[in-house]
Amino acid sequence: MSRSHLYPVSFGSLAMGLALVLGAGLFPSGLLVSEAIAAEDYGIPQVGVINEKIRQGWSDYQVTPSQEEMDTVWARRLFLDVLGRVPSVDELNEFTRDRTRDKKKNLVDKLLFDDKYTEEYARNWTTIWTNVLIGRNGGTDNNSPISRPGMQKYLRDTFARNTPYDKMVSDLVSATGANTPGMPNFNGAVNFYMDKLDENGVQATAKTAQIFLGLQVQCTQCHNHPFNEWKQEKFWNLNAFFRQTRTRRGEMPGANNGMRAMTLNDVDFMGEGRNIDNAEIYYELRNGLLKVAYPEFLDGQKIPTNGRVTQVNRRQELAKFIIESENLQEAIVNRYWGHFLGYGFTKPVDDMGPHNRPTHPELLTYLGEEVRENSFDLKQLIRWITLSEAYSLSSKITNGNELDDPTVGEPPKFSHFYLRQMQAEQLYESLLVATQAHKTRGSYEEQEKKKSEWMRQFVTAFGTDEGDEATTFNGTIPQALMMFNGDLVNDAISIKPGSFIYSMAAEGQDGKEAINHLYMATVARRPTRKEIQAANYLIGIHKGDTAKALQDVFWALLNSNEFILNH
Numbered sequence: 001m002s003r004s005h006l007y008p009v010s011f012g013s014l015a016m017g018l019a020l021v022l023g024a025g026l027f028p029s030g031l032l033v034s035e036a037i038a039a040e041d042y043g044i045p046q047v048g049v050i051n052e053k054i055r056q057g058w059s060d061y062q063v064t065p066s067q068e069e070m071d072t073v074w075a076r077r078l079f080l081d082v083l084g085r086v087p088s089v090d091e092l093n094e095f096t097r098d099r100t101r102d103k104k105k106n107l108v109d110k111l112l113f114d115d116k117y118t119e120e121y122a123r124n125w126t127t128i129w130t131n132v133l134i135g136r137n138g139g140t141d142n143n144s145p146i147s148r149p150g151m152q153k154y155l156r157d158t159f160a161r162n163t164p165y166d167k168m169v170s171d172l173v174s175a176t177g178a179n180t181p182g183m184p185n186f187n188g189a190v191n192f193y194m195d196k197l198d199e200n201g202v203q204a205t206a207k208t209a210q211i212f213l214g215l216q217v218q219c220t221q222c223h224n225h226p227f228n229e230w231k232q233e234k235f236w237n238l239n240a241f242f243r244q245t246r247t248r249r250g251e252m253p254g255a256n257n258g259m260r261a262m263t264l265n266d267v268d269f270m271g272e273g274r275n276i277d278n279a280e281i282y283y284e285l286r287n288g289l290l291k292v293a294y295p296e297f298l299d300g301q302k303i304p305t306n307g308r309v310t311q312v313n314r315r316q317e318l319a320k321f322i323i324e325s326e327n328l329q330e331a332i333v334n335r336y337w338g339h340f341l342g343y344g345f346t347k348p349v350d351d352m353g354p355h356n357r358p359t360h361p362e363l364l365t366y367l368g369e370e371v372r373e374n375s376f377d378l379k380q381l382i383r384w385i386t387l388s389e390a391y392s393l394s395s396k397i398t399n400g401n402e403l404d405d406p407t408v409g410e411p412p413k414f415s416h417f418y419l420r421q422m423q424a425e426q427l428y429e430s431l432l433v434a435t436q437a438h439k440t441r442g443s444y445e446e447q448e449k450k451k452s453e454w455m456r457q458f459v460t461a462f463g464t465d466e467g468d469e470a471t472t473f474n475g476t477i478p479q480a481l482m483m484f485n486g487d488l489v490n491d492a493i494s495i496k497p498g499s500f501i502y503s504m505a506a507e508g509q510d511g512k513e514a515i516n517h518l519y520m521a522t523v524a525r526r527p528t529r530k531e532i533q534a535a536n537y538l539i540g541i542h543k544g545d546t547a548k549a550l551q552d553v554f555w556a557l558l559n560s561n562e563f564i565l566n567h
Helices: 004-020 047-061 070-085 089-097 103-113 115-134 147-158 165-174 188-192 199-213 232-242 314-324 326-339 359-374 377-386 424-434 443-454 477-485 487-492 500-505 509-525 529-541 544-560
Strands: 246-250 260-264 281-284 291-293 460-462 470-471
Touching: 047 359, 070 089, 070 103, 070 115, 070 377, 070 509, 089 509, 103 115, 103 377, 115 188, 147 165, 147 188, 147 314, 147 326, 147 443, 165 188, 165 199, 165 314, 165 326, 199 232, 199 326, 232 281, 232 314, 232 500, 314 326, 314 377, 326 359, 326 377, 359 377, 359 544, 424 443, 424 487, 424 509, 477 487, 487 544, 500 509, 500 544, 509 529, 509 544, 529 544
Parallel strands: none
Antiparallel strands: 246 260, 281 291, 460 470
């Protein structure tokens, strides 16, 4: 029976009423734990500098930071951002048992460096970077040149091994080989460019600059940029690096169904003037005149113009330029800061330059230099950010920082944690953990197939030159219907024998213990007095049927803002 059919019986007044209690002020009052924040740096110099620079911003803007968030809610935030899911009740209990001063540092280090979490860390960051590199739709169409499993295989191995970021970028930019696992010469990194080499590699040019250098240059293919220093000539000079690159279709060896796969190869480029020793390209100005372009990096560095791969491999040279560029280190700092704090130092994070000044330029430069100094170890960058004072703050706005509101165009000061909705992938994984369904999951491939099928209902693609897409998982009607009445939520709150709720009730837990467990599993805290009263009322209405009462409570929790939001 659908949840909508149950509304008149119970959910219409009871569970919905509890949901109103949960959403009364978004979060219950009286849960903040400290009167004043100690700028703890845990003996890590980079954390100390972050705290110093952010505090300087508060002083400059005369804002007062919010209090420190309660420990279990901070832990929930950390699990969502690092592993892509909420913590289990057991994990929260283990964290709260740590009474040492370094308990937060201990948890960060555990999630980043303990072998127990390596697979989950790799899974989450594979999901994040797959979406960045090829999009949520990339490789989901049977006619797509992208092998999504191939892209994920490369990224999963990369993050499981904690491959340095500059090596990852070099791999992606210069990759050759077959795109599909099982093919000879398989190299999953080639999938980044598989759908970006049409029309002379225009998308390859734009996405390489945007993702790895934090520069949006796509509009300069036709004209000089109206707001920054990027000129049309620079776009085509960068584009010339991709003219030796070709894709080719081929049959998958041993595949009975004639499955086709793709390879990416470097080939000689004759040049549009048909002179391989001086292999140029041409582009058209707005007045109709043609101009010539050769491979030249954004800082003016050039390479020989010979089009023979044996003489000069243009993408390999481009990869060297990129990893030597300061833009690389600052772009990754900006992207990761935006991931963990909700906003980067620029908005958007991949549009940097003199036209879009960062909010904290000295901190951005410093962290970029530290990333390079620490061999582009992304786990260290995550460690610095998540242990910073700014990341530890409550999302509750105070009179002293109510003007710190980036949603109305104000530059972020990071004086409180900015509320943001879970990503659809995070919700999927969190529902599995909250109901303990993750304990009986299948192989990685089976997990990704189920998640991908679930994600399709939210992703919308746009027919733009950049292959843009959007997700309707943003509080719109499709999401509301899924949360109210979708299969995933209905499975989560099922009271069938063997289900999470059924097992909890069958174990003989009294209502109070079970309700405490549900709150910890979803919103990482114990219920308030009002919430306990509402839950007890439900148990009374159901005449002692604990399973049905818990079903109502769990449904209300899963549909509360407090669960849906990362806070």
